[in-house]
Amino acid sequence: MINKKSKQVQNVADLGFPIDLEKALTLQPDLIITGNTDEKQYAALSKIAPTIVFDTFAPLNERLLHLGEIVNKKKAAENWLAQYKIKEIEPSQLPDYAGNRIFMLIPTASDSKRTLERMLNSSLWRSLPAVRQGQVYFVEADRWNWNDAMTRQKLLTALPKLLGASS
Template structure:
């Protein structure tokens, strides 16, 4: 029953009762007094009712479509560096990473469900990798299906492989030859780790600046050049450019590439096959030689033969004792290896 209707019923009832007693004036005064009291009571009740309606949300308010949780999208559009548009999860939980910079994921605290174990085995971060499945090299599609990924990151730009993987889960081509800062920022965006990526880069870059400053104090000269070489199976000699150790060495305050290597860098190449006869044109003031992985005996043999050759022994860096050997698995450009190199590089140069 409405409050106003209740008030009127009370007034009418009391007016009738008092008038029957025969004292009309007295009745009138009591009715007026009662009317004021009841009106005040009604107003209070109305205010209380309004307050209750305003303060008490519907029981299901936390689950309505207007809540931030309900409105938050599960996926978003992303365009990779090759122009592929794909809907990716906002917070991927089951990531497969197929590329040579797996250590990038570790600094962001990401545990992938699958990777190419060749990019992990014998690397400086191997003992930090939790249980993970090998997707093979080349990638085994059946294994990928078995792992039920919600995001696949792949270094290969092979379009056929990309199409096959895209049928399994959202797939993004990831540039593993890109500079470290760019890669970590991209991964932070892809994996929902933007703040962690930003903080890690700030910390790492500060440590790198301090390292190069100390190396200069130890005798490194302005404009010193450096080169990185390695042998691959098939007696093929390569000069490294965008890939691997050069990313560390060619720091703004670090070593410079030789003019010939700069040409390779300008061509956005990770490395380039050269003949041993061209070594003098690419060799810098300091030379880093990457020792092939265990098991690649022919590549190791080629390396040994090169380092005994006349063309090698006549290089200024060799004559000046500025040649440094390092296992190729410890020379990658991934973030975890780069952290390790902040301490290892000064030790190498001081030998």
């Protein structure tokens, strides 16, 4: 998905899935970062350029710090995470952000679904005017949330606007 977000990312290419080895070769990369743990793919990629296998399932802060270390931008990663944490909405702040309509991401992970269920059954959630008026809209997280730093940044900007809150 990098190509769709590439205005902020330069000299990065999405090699697709499965990885397009010919495209990787034509790009003449200095470094390949992949989430693919297939040994044959790794062997083929490492013949093209130094290759690092990256845990795409690690929590965002771990992934971002690891990427920062890889590309010698650890301080930038730490700064981004600090700004992200400042903007994160706490459950107690939900009434401040919830407008007359709510768009809710439906998670795919089972532990996240349980957390969502607990929230949906909470008195705080049920007290929200949009909930009482049936103005809650659920959208699939896998369509809205690619679980990367740029998508998270966009969500932190877009969701308050969608919900009618000022940031």
